Amino acid sequence: MATTELAITISDAEWRVMRIVWTLGQADSRTIIELLEQQHDWKAPTIKTLIGRLVKKGALGTTKNGRQFIYTPLIAEQAAMDGALLNELDQMCAMHRGTALVHVMEQTELSKTDIQSLIDCLAQKLPTAPDMVDCDCLPDGCEGSCEP
Amino acid sequence: MATTELAITISDAEWRVMRIVWTLGQADSRTIIELLEQQHDWKAPTIKTLIGRLVKKGALGTTKNGRQFIYTPLIAEQAAMDGALLNELDQMCAMHRGTALVHVMEQTELSKTDIQSLIDCLAQKLPTAPDMVDCDCLPDGCEGSCEP
DNA sequence: CAATTAAGATTACATTTGTAAACGAAGGGA
DNA sequence: TCCCTTCGTTTACAAATGTAATCTTAATTG
Known part of the structure; x- marks a missing residue:
């Protein structure tokens, strides 16, 4: 382009x-x-x-x-919202994004319809989801040793 | 305090x-x-x-x-992540947050465990969820006339 | 027509952020 | 002991952001 x-x-x-x-x-x-x-x-x-x-x-x-x-x-509200959230999330450790989203869900008021859409979306992802998402905080081959 | x-x-x-x-x-x-x-x-x-x-x-x-x-x-990673995301989300229109989260979900790689936690969390919220979350972009009594 | 008002444009200024050079002190090696 | 490498500190500077006053111009009103 x-x-x-x-x-x-x-x-x-x-x-x-x-x-x-x-x-x-x-x-x-x-x-x-x-x-x-x-x-x-x-x-x-x-x-x-x-x-x-x-x-x-x-x-x-x-x-x-x-x-x-x-x-x-001149820009769409929903697109701006999606983009801002994804930007924020993308700069965080990939391994912890899921937990962060759980916490966000817990503290956010959602309509029944929204919840249903989310459940549908998640159910669809489940079969092909990985068992674990690796930490991507360190460069290249450095293993993110993020154990407790 | x-x-x-x-x-x-x-x-x-x-x-x-x-x-x-x-x-x-x-x-x-x-x-x-x-x-x-x-x-x-x-x-x-x-x-x-x-x-x-x-x-x-x-x-x-x-x-x-x-x-x-x-x-x-000196601050916990997960708490920092949660807080940053919630801050971002909270400054957006309440009515559209759910859809934004759907879009974020779709574009985020999640582990099976994360997905299950999210589904559980959502299932628990569903019974008491409102049918709709109102727009809160305008002051006080101004109705957010956000129809298509 | 003159004075006032309201709309947008210009200017202002401190703080935060991104990005980095320069400096000073403390150790390590010759 | 003297120089060089390191580490942390100080200084630098432009862009973005929060917050606002001032100015210019055009329209409203008497």
């Missing part, structure tokens, strides 16, 4: 802005600022800065509406 | 150092530097800086061993 697709990174604060726009589908700055001023004690200029950075990053698109802009998401 | 326990944050680069020390249980800087120089093209001083920052943050402890130090983890 020609253009090297480097993933957009969204910072924590910027994530708050994206959530508003994702949820509303589109929004002008007035709306975004009003909603975020309620949730955080951010000043309007702070939020304007975040919006500006997101536009520059290509996470938000703009449409002129008279004097102002209407902002729309 | 007296001391307000503010969680230690470990950056991506620092995470690499922690993984070495977690896996080995303890290590001197020589060992850490040698291992990391293989995995990344980091210079020794870079790795020294990272080690220094982790000590200052309280993530690594030191024991004097002659002229040099032996570094040991």
